[in-house]
Amino acid sequence: MxxxxxxxxxxxxxxxxxxxxxxxxxxxxxxxxxxxxxxxxxxxxxxxxxxxxxxxxxxxxxxxxxxFALEKFAGDLLPIIDSLERGLELSDPANEGIRAMREGMELTLKMFQDTLKRYQLEAIDPHGEPFNAEHHQAMAMQESADVEPNSVLKVFQKGYQLNGRLLRPAMVVVSKAPVKASPSIDEQA
CATH class of the missing domain: 1.20.5 (Single alpha-helices involved in coiled-coils or other helix-helix interfaces)
Known part of the structure; x- marks a missing residue:
């Protein structure tokens, strides 16, 4: 064991x-x-x-x-709106011969604008506003004592935004301060 x-x-x-x-x-x-x-x-x-x-x-x-699916389509419609606006600007509202045509153009333009608003396409019309390089394209500068420098004096063409995205900048004339004239020889004497 x-x-x-x-x-x-x-x-x-x-x-x-x-x-x-x-x-x-x-x-x-x-x-x-x-x-x-x-x-x-x-x-x-x-x-x-x-x-x-x-x-x-x-x-x-x-x-x-x-x-933004409508971006290209909306961009193609903008020249039509521009033409209607220019036609209304150039036509004489007092002329009775074109009154019916002018009213038709105004109604057509209003329908266009209402349709564009429905699809969040907004016009940029900056007349009198400060210049904004993000939304405006300066075409010229003009001296002006009446408004602040760097303000929009004239709008050549409205700009547009689609859902907050810039589709086309507004083409504008921007103010600048008047240049002070140098004293002449007679004033110095």
């Missing part, structure tokens, strides 16, 4: 060593799997965030496409 106990002792030592190695190995594997799980969760969060960003960008692109 002593021989059996002696034989069992080395076997128990060997099993406890195997258990110890297996326990350490198992702990290392668990730690490795936990690290991989954390990495996979992080990657899944990043992928979900990327998908959400792509979806948001796509929604914004669709919204912009709807919002």
């Amino acid at each position: 002593a021989d059996e106990q002696t034989q069992d002792a080395p076997e128990q030592e060997q099993n406890s060593t195997v258990d110890a190695v297996t326990g350490e190995d198992l702990a290392a594997r668990v730690q490795l799997l936990e690290e991989q799980l954390v990495g996979a969760q992080d990657q899944a969060l990043r992928v979900a965030a990327d998908v959400q960003n792509v979806r948001r960008r796509a929604e914004q692109d669709v919204e912009k496409a709807h919002k």
